Amino acid sequence: MTRLVVRGGLLVRPDRVEAGDLVVEEGRFVAVGGTHRGEGTEVDAGGLVVLPGGVDSHVHLMDPGPTEREDFPTGTAAASARGVTTIVEHTHAHPVRSVTDLRAKLSHLDGRANVDFALAAHLWPEDVAGMGDLWEAGVAFFKLFTCTTHGVPGLAASHLLDAFESLAQMDGRALVHCEDETITETAERRLKQMGRTDPGLLVEWRNREAELAAVAVVGVLALATGAKVTVAHVSNPKVAALIDQLRRLGGDVAAETCPQYLTLRESEVVEHGAFRKFTPPARIVSDLDEETMWALLRDGTFTHLSTDHAPSTVDQKRAGTIWEAPFGLPGLDTTYPFLIDAALSGRLDWTDVARLYAAYPADRYGLAPRKGRLAEGSDADFVLVDPAGSWTVTAADVISKAGWSPFEGRSFRGKVVGTYLRGRPIADEGGPYDLRTGSFLPGAGRR
Numbered sequence: 001m002t003r004l005v006v007r008g009g010l011l012v013r014p015d016r017v018e019a020g021d022l023v024v025e026e027g028r029f030v031a032v033g034g035t036h037r038g039e040g041t042e043v044d045a046g047g048l049v050v051l052p053g054g055v056d057s058h059v060h061l062m063d064p065g066p067t068e069r070e071d072f073p074t075g076t077a078a079a080s081a082r083g084v085t086t087i088v089e090h091t092h093a094h095p096v097r098s099v100t101d102l103r104a105k106l107s108h109l110d111g112r113a114n115v116d117f118a119l120a121a122h123l124w125p126e127d128v129a130g131m132g133d134l135w136e137a138g139v140a141f142f143k144l145f146t147c148t149t150h151g152v153p154g155l156a157a158s159h160l161l162d163a164f165e166s167l168a169q170m171d172g173r174a175l176v177h178c179e180d181e182t183i184t185e186t187a188e189r190r191l192k193q194m195g196r197t198d199p200g201l202l203v204e205w206r207n208r209e210a211e212l213a214a215v216a217v218v219g220v221l222a223l224a225t226g227a228k229v230t231v232a233h234v235s236n237p238k239v240a241a242l243i244d245q246l247r248r249l250g251g252d253v254a255a256e257t258c259p260q261y262l263t264l265r266e267s268e269v270v271e272h273g274a275f276r277k278f279t280p281p282a283r284i285v286s287d288l289d290e291e292t293m294w295a296l297l298r299d300g301t302f303t304h305l306s307t308d309h310a311p312s313t314v315d316q317k318r319a320g321t322i323w324e325a326p327f328g329l330p331g332l333d334t335t336y337p338f339l340i341d342a343a344l345s346g347r348l349d350w351t352d353v354a355r356l357y358a359a360y361p362a363d364r365y366g367l368a369p370r371k372g373r374l375a376e377g378s379d380a381d382f383v384l385v386d387p388a389g390s391w392t393v394t395a396a397d398v399i400s401k402a403g404w405s406p407f408e409g410r411s412f413r414g415k416v417v418g419t420y421l422r423g424r425p426i427a428d429e430g431g432p433y434d435l436r437t438g439s440f441l442p443g444a445g446r447r
């Protein structure tokens with residue numbers, strides 16, 4: 001029997017933080033907290049903070065797909081180096097639309113993952129009847145779009161209604177990209193008629209009203225059907241306030257946000273062009289906006305945080321006009337360090353970090369109790385953080401195929417110095433080990 005004892009770290013759980021030991025046997029925690037003696041390999045965690053392995057529920061690794069942007073080995077290596085041990089992945093350019101697609105993807109990914117992974121399915125309007133089979137085959141959630149984006153068709157209200165009724169019946173989960181198609185299309189037509197090609201057009205094209213209108217329809221239909229729906233990448237406090245109202249009326253509507261909406265400014269796209277092209281775009285225009293977003297993260301209005309990791313390389317971002325450049329940012333390299341910095345700077349509590357980037361997404365998408373917490377019986381996925389360390393982000397540090405980051409030049413307090421997956425180290429301060437020991441995690445519907 002392999003036994004590991006991690007001694008004397010500051011253990012972070014969603015409800016408390018306390019010094020103690022972790023004991024791992026056969027890849028699972030058998031004791032969390034207290035002092036433990038006995039046989040086994042010892043790791044001295046004195047002076048270190050011990051976080052649960054990160055659970056990132058919104059990740060695009062393009063594999064199979066446009067692997068020149070990212071692939072599973074590089075994306076999951078970036079994840080492992082920065083403390084993320086579980087991801088939920090979906091790739092728009094190579095979607096999972098059927099059980100056959102799911103099986104083909106799983107067989108392709110054999111031996112390509114450095115962290116454990118679940119997979120999401122995409123929903124085309126004509127595929128609603130097949131949702132039950134996919135859910136039972138073990139997808140973690142269905143990804144829906146209200147606007148045609150990245151080649152995935154948008155769902156009109158009637159299709160959303162059908163999908164949500166089906167979802168409620170099977171107690172499934174959905175992640176919905178919310179931008180109203182008629183509003184973005186009209187804006188696009190007008191901007192193109194004006195001959196605009198400057199990067200500043202992005203925020204007029206993908207405007208706030210489009211996001212609000214789509215969230216209103218999605219939220220009301222979730223409320224009407226009882227479907228459990230997550231609004232993806234909520235960009236600003238008005239959308240959060242609308243979701244809060246829908247919850248008060250009884251809707252089960254989770255709200256995801258991402259680091260880019262907590263810190264990047266709306267105006268940055270003017271200077272950085274395609275390197276700030278993602279949608280919805282950054283919306284912060286003032287310090288007050290920024291403070292409000294962080295307050296919503298602390299008080300639970302935002303239920304969890306994800307990267308929306310959707311990298312493309314510098315050359316890909318530079319090709320063509322702002323209209324043609326690919327959407328998306330790399331995020332797996334920086335998201336846990338961003339949250340660790342927030343805890344060490346006093347913007348969040350450690351317990352918030354454990355809830356937002358581990359416990360809540362694991363619970364929401366059926367990955368708990370195996371994933372999401374430092375808890376007896378759970379997989380021994382954990383991260384050692386040196387609170388006295390720091391990291392100034394440079395392009396050279398980025399392990400993702402993107403090779404750049406919107407956080408270049410920023411200094412994060414704290415440093416990830418070790419990541420463990422099911423009790424085995426998969427990365428240390430020197431980088432990822434690339435062991436390819438990640439395995440598939442079925443969602444809650446798996447029979």
Ligand SMILES: [Zn+2]
Nearest residue numbers: 058060308310
């Ligand atoms: Zn996404």
